[in-house]
Amino acid sequence: MADQPPETDEKPESSAPKPLRADAQRNRDKLAEVAAQAFATDGVDASLEEIAKRAGVGIGTLYRHFPTREHLVEVVYRREVEGLCQAAEELAREHPADVALELWMQRFVDYIATKRGLATSLRVLLTTNSTLFSDTSGRVSSAMRGLVEAAAASGKIRADVDASDVMHALGGIYSAPNTPDWRERSGRLVKLLMDGLRFGARG
Amino acid sequence: MADQPPETDEKPESSAPKPLRADAQRNRDKLAEVAAQAFATDGVDASLEEIAKRAGVGIGTLYRHFPTREHLVEVVYRREVEGLCQAAEELAREHPADVALELWMQRFVDYIATKRGLATSLRVLLTTNSTLFSDTSGRVSSAMRGLVEAAAASGKIRADVDASDVMHALGGIYSAPNTPDWRERSGRLVKLLMDGLRFGARG
């Protein structure tokens, strides 16, 4: 099924360390993909041996690519952010600006969901490795800014909103208690927010 | 995640919830003592089975008393703080005020040393369990305040210093890089600080 491997996480372009061998790259990608699922389902304590098995590689291979659990968590997290930012571009290309924004916010909810699963580990990582924090939060908020401004410019949402206000409005998603219906709640929050944004738009 | 009530251990005197059986109390104390040593020597990842063995109990006993590694770390840390505060009183009783202060600061260096060993775990614990942080930092700084004020009052050190300034001066111990000679450096820092405090004292 993996004819077209998804984008790699290590770009060989900028200060390229070394191009990975084809099989290595394939395994690395698969591992990250499976790990993302596993972490989302079982939390950060998901069994690494299980992940290796599900990715169809030996445990040794997993450890060669990701020497510690934290490494793996970090890579998964970066991919998540990467995917979120790419999604912003794609959605903007394929949908009216307001719809793109809404769809993207729904995806943002998914992203936060994984973040919750990784909570403890991520907290340590984000305070330890400050680059990680500034990298990711910067990228995400600028992706959102692009969508909001496009939607405002096209008249699909009101013009008097600032991207950072919208970000702030989404804050409730972070801070909400981790109830079982958290996801639905957040979905509704996004819809509500969109209604507010559309209200009084000129388009 | 699941946080438990503070659960004070040790002395059955301090508003005890339930008196522990004699053997249980003995084992619990011994475990905490051995663990303190082990953590200081080998870091937080010290083998719990080894700790149990050295304490002369089975691994099951260790887990009954301390369900998770974090529990054990927390108890060890609280004991450390406890010891530090008691030391302040004892030293004040048995030495001239300035000497007491100096000796106590040297002991404070030891305390910080264990804190460093426990760094990662403690950081998580201290952000997760905010009671722990306020409890301990409050107690330590007030112990120090007592010593400084006594020394100032007795004229052994200059009167125009504030305890929080001294605390601040010790800040360098925290932030110093974790070199092998860290301990010696810190010892010298304390001496230097004492010279500064004694300079111009009226006693």
Place this chain on the structure above:
DNA sequence: CACTAAAACGGAGGCGCCTCCGTTTATTTA
């Protein structure tokens, strides 16, 4: 192609974690 060196693979093995439960011990009661 065939060959080779370098790169990557994978899983056995050793160790630590943690649970579970049969055995032992402290304390209470008579």
Place this chain on the structure above:
DNA sequence: TAAATAAACGGAGGCGCCTCCGTTTTAGTG
């Protein structure tokens, strides 16, 4: 002091972590 019972003990067993190294695969080269 002896019996009863609640509390504590301890270690075997199962599982996951991670390292080490013999085997396999890939990417060059003739």
